[in-house]
Amino acid sequence: RLGSQNKRWHSNHARPIAQSTIDEEEREKFQKLSHTWWNETGEFQALHALNALRVPWITNSLVEKQDQPPPLHTKPLLGLQILDAGSGGGILSEPLARLGANMIGVDMVEDNIRVAQTHLEEDPSICGSVKYIQATVEDLVETNEDAFDAVVASEVVEHVSNIDTFLTSCCKIIKPGGSIFLTTINKTALSYTTGVLAAEYLLRLVPIGTHDWEKFISPEDLQFLLDKCGFSTTLIHGMMYNPLTRRWSWISNSSVNYGLHAVKLHPQTSETSSKENSTDSVERSD
């Protein structure tokens, strides 16, 4: 219902232009950044470093949900279909593919898709496991209902103009019982000082203008939106980047960066369990 009246179909190469979560300002900003995606010591250093935290987290969470241990322990995600929403240069898609997952990466910026595809082709071992599409999550809804075992939206929701639409679309494309993983920034005074002022202006960890504090969302608000869409949140945990060691770590305080894992409820349970959602801040040692 959301965007169907607005769709205009061009030739078979064009994407449908649906009502979407695209924010025009965001698009221009990222286009400038696409060239230096894969420099581990460059502008995207923090994002590369974040893999050390989010890849094991995603992997362990998905493996735990299985009944049996994975048949090939070097490929724990084998057989799983995962969507990387806002894949950028492919920084997260590639490691997940190496661990066996069938990845689809979507990004609204064509340059990013091109960078990601070019980089992907350099590694023959994962070439066949990742597909990049210039699109939004919204665009996938019609043809991919209940298709994915997991959707990862890491460092994405703070750039999206309508989180509600975004999460609803994610919900539609995830299988019942499937997972959504989000990492984003809380909307607090502290997150303004550290996440925007310090990170962008003082320490230059990310380019100036990367983040708009107004778009940050607290874990409580995020959880509320997820509940509305039919998810049950199983984990919220704070994360912190140490600019001296240039490494991330899990912390109990979620006032700045945090990660959230929620599971899509099966249809019969979604009506009854919306009142029973629990939030567990689980201690994780890394």
Place this chain on the structure above:
Amino acid sequence: MACNLLRHCKLCNLSTRIVNSLTSRNLHSSSNEKADIVISGGGMVGTAMACALGHTDFLQDKKIILLESAPEKKDFKLSERYSNRTCAISPATVGLFQNIGAWDEILQMRCQPVKRMQVWESCSDSVITFNDEELMNDLAYIVENDVILEAIRRQLSSLSDRVEVRYQTSAKSYIIPGSTPGHDNVDQNTWVTIETDKGQKIQTKLLIGADGMNSAVRKAGKFHVFQQDYKQQAVVATLEVSGTSDNSVAWQRFLPTGPIAMLPLSSNYSCLIWTTSPTKAKYLKDLQDDNFVDAVNDAFWHERDKDSTVMSISQKYQELLNYVFSDNQVVRQLPPTVVGVDPGSRASFPLSLNHSSNYVKPRVALIGDAAHRLHPLAGQGVNLGFGDVSCLSQVLNEAVQSGSDVGSLYYLSKYETERQRAVLPVVMTIHGLHHLYNTDFSPVVLLRSLGLQSTNALQFVKNKIIQQASS
């Protein structure tokens, strides 16, 4: 007839052209072999690295290649005579060998445990002894380099499905993106290209340089290296010593010209490592066997360098120490007398300090002497190299477990930081000791004598030193 010939020729030409284009297309697509990890250099450390990677759980489906210029030794026979190149293996290295299954092989061949160490000097009577009596552990093991290499190679051959060893193959050139001239502007994350002397081209995600102190990998990667020529040579030989039932003591005496050390190989044989000036080294190598034996004994026993002022002060100081630490008396043992030298076992090699300021770059890692080469006076060099092997294999396991590219700088920097923290203090200490003992200047002699005597009296300090050297 002419027509037929012409047609035939045309057909010939056509088919040749087709064949040529096909083969050139094949050559082009298969000329660049792809690998995950290539180790350049099959010495003790390089081969140990290959073996460790072959045993690393998460690397099981990675393509690993070891390039070694020497031919494969299909039938190794343990020679009756001991080799003159040996190492003092620390307990930590023994741990690594056990993990890769090489320790049992070494024990089956031969090695000699060191239960005690005595270090003293010629300018004074100060002495320090190390023994691990309380813990009943051996301090170190003296093993010939050939034995170590053979033991590891045997293990490696049982891992042929995990690691491919290419003997008689060495790298002719390396293209390290961002460093090699002509490729300076290439993105550093591009794979490294290695061209072998056989014309094969291998593109790899990670190049490990284990090619010794004159590392070509290090040069190709434009690593900055600190070098200092010690202007000394180490003379090595296999000595026959007067029969002691228990030849398990390592002896080292510091002379102003350099330390002379005797490491046990068996009850009758010991290995000599005598660091001295290049002229003296040549002189020693040219001596007749029995004159050489006399020179060695003289070096261990003579009293000509004794500084009388220092002696009197240090004696008084020792009396004080004996009083304060009355239950920890100085026990000075006498080294065994050398009775012979294995003919043809005398050799020498130059000594220098080499330390690379970085051990890693994107897609490149240096291990062993390629990264750090020290003075042999404390027997630490090869153990540091084996420490690199343990650390790098653990780091790569972690990298792959997180789905990362094996050449990722994020994980390689972890290796570099950890190893530099372990290596730099050792390098500086040994470099310092070399300079401290390289003189007979009285005040320095006094300082080092009193220092040594004090350290010898403090068991907990000695225990710390043993612990440090064993890890």
